[in-house]
Amino acid sequence: MSVDAGAPEIAPSQMRGILGAEVAIVSRDDTELLTGVRRHDLVTHRSEFGAHPGTVVGLTARLLDDLGAVALTGRGGGHFPAAVKWRSVAAAGTGGAVVVNGAEGEPGSAKDATLLQTRPHLVLDGLVAAINAVQAVEGVVWLHEGAEATTGSVTLAIRERVAAGEPDPPIRVVLAPSRYLSGEATSIIRTLEGGPTLPRFVANPAQPWSDGYPTVLVNNTETMARAAVVAARGAENYEPTSLLTVISRGYRRVVEVPHTVTIGQVVAEHWADMPHGAPSAVLLGGYGGSWVSWSDIASLPVDIGALRSAGLSIGAGLIGPLPSQACGIEEASRLVRYLADQSARQCGPCVFGLAAVAELCDDLTAGKLSPSGRKKLDQFMAEISGRGACRHPDGAIRMLTSALQVFADDVSVHRKGRTCGARVYGIMPLPGEGT
Amino acid sequence: MSRGKPKVREAREGPAPDGTTHLRIDPSICDGVGICSHLAPDLITLDSWGYPILDTHAVPRGRALRQAEAAVAACPKKALFLQHL
Numbered sequence: 001m002s003v004d005a006g007a008p009e010i011a012p013s014q015m016r017g018i019l020g021a022e023v024a025i026v027s028r029d030d031t032e033l034l035t036g037v038r039r040h041d042l043v044t045h046r047s048e049f050g051a052h053p054g055t056v057v058g059l060t061a062r063l064l065d066d067l068g069a070v071a072l073t074g075r076g077g078g079h080f081p082a083a084v085k086w087r088s089v090a091a092a093g094t095g096g097a098v099v100v101n102g103a104e105g106e107p108g109s110a111k112d113a114t115l116l117q118t119r120p121h122l123v124l125d126g127l128v129a130a131i132n133a134v135q136a137v138e139g140v141v142w143l144h145e146g147a148e149a150t151t152g153s154v155t156l157a158i159r160e161r162v163a164a165g166e167p168d169p170p171i172r173v174v175l176a177p178s179r180y181l182s183g184e185a186t187s188i189i190r191t192l193e194g195g196p197t198l199p200r201f202v203a204n205p206a207q208p209w210s211d212g213y214p215t216v217l218v219n220n221t222e223t224m225a226r227a228a229v230v231a232a233r234g235a236e237n238y239e240p241t242s243l244l245t246v247i248s249r250g251y252r253r254v255v256e257v258p259h260t261v262t263i264g265q266v267v268a269e270h271w272a273d274m275p276h277g278a279p280s281a282v283l284l285g286g287y288g289g290s291w292v293s294w295s296d297i298a299s300l301p302v303d304i305g306a307l308r309s310a311g312l313s314i315g316a317g318l319i320g321p322l323p324s325q326a327c328g329i330e331e332a333s334r335l336v337r338y339l340a341d342q343s344a345r346q347c348g349p350c351v352f353g354l355a356a357v358a359e360l361c362d363d364l365t366a367g368k369l370s371p372s373g374r375k376k377l378d379q380f381m382a383e384i385s386g387r388g389a390c391r392h393p394d395g396a397i398r399m400l401t402s403a404l405q406v407f408a409d410d411v412s413v414h415r416k417g418r419t420c421g422a423r424v425y426g427i428m429p430l431p432g433e434g435t
Numbered sequence: 436m437s438r439g440k441p442k443v444r445e446a447r448e449g450p451a452p453d454g455t456t457h458l459r460i461d462p463s464i465c466d467g468v469g470i471c472s473h474l475a476p477d478l479i480t481l482d483s484w485g486y487p488i489l490d491t492h493a494v495p496r497g498r499a500l501r502q503a504e505a506a507v508a509a510c511p512k513k514a515l516f517l518q519h520l
Binding site for chain 1: 484
């Protein structure tokens, strides 16, 4: 059953995958304008991915084993094994909800919007298969308010399925505030329990819902689509691929690649600046991910296990190359400020700690950080990690820690009371900044 | 039962049960009042902004456990709790 070792390499031209050879072009700051990938209506979807999961005999019995066999992990960024999560929810009791998380909080990422706008039936099939597997009673599609193209595609898909008489359990669309932490799993569960859309502390991570409330299984959009692929094609025919968002200065590209492809190959093929020279470094995974120098990352494959061995994670699939004319520490500081501003403002170490760190980063980029200020920065960073109700502050500190290492040269230039004079700013897109 | 014995929340899943007791905090409730660090100096220090940093190891019986129980009982926000694994 295992497809890990000895699986034949898939040439991209032969790959069926989810998007196959299609590449989505997405504007930098808005996933509403998405071209390049044809939307599968229900008829096209059924001819590509087969029958409705509710009509496949024996699917529920084999699906949990199959998810384990292909080692499917959570593509929202955490990469927790999907089979373990599904089993834990199933064991905790029947009758709850399954949520497909389409509130793509990661500002650089556009893969979930791409899936929901072009492969909505695949995502909904995964949702239905999950509902049946954990014996839940309803499905929820969790989207950002204002994501009109995405919401439109999902509601059209639900209407298509109802009109075709497909045996779906009840599925509803729930719109979340358009904030970074609206996509946090505990924010979703708290909302479904009637509370605010804010992350919450859970003493027992295996049971993120409140005592007395129904169970809730939350999976990222891509995870759910992949579960549908496993359901449709079986573990032995599942192709280990990933959806990646590659950030260029003019646009983003969402591509699907097999795990044998290297990050260097992805950047060479899909990064618009490549003809002007290789990037100095790549931000990998998300804005709470890691900066890695080009020489260290170019030969690494997209494979989750190989990256983990190198102490890295593909996270939510973000590939953010930094042009060599840009200053890494200025870019990192800009992202730290954004992440500090996106705090849910609940936990002291996040509210005050990230703000203090962002302040010191501003001093650093302005060439005004004293040696004692630098010591303070290190101390604050060490104090914050692991001390929030959610992992938001940990991600910000991880990203900054990697930046201070990878861009040590930029740091030393800025520390001598000067600035680096970089002529290129604002490489990674942030909401509301325009292009 | 001693006066003000703190309520213990049982973990049903998650870390494997091993009979140990851990001092834990819900950081989203904590307001950084800081009484806890005075009552449980062996287990709690305060960070640069006055919020408690907890010793993550199992709390040994005796003096440390008595400190932990006192801190849990005194927390005005009820952010601290003991977790039996």
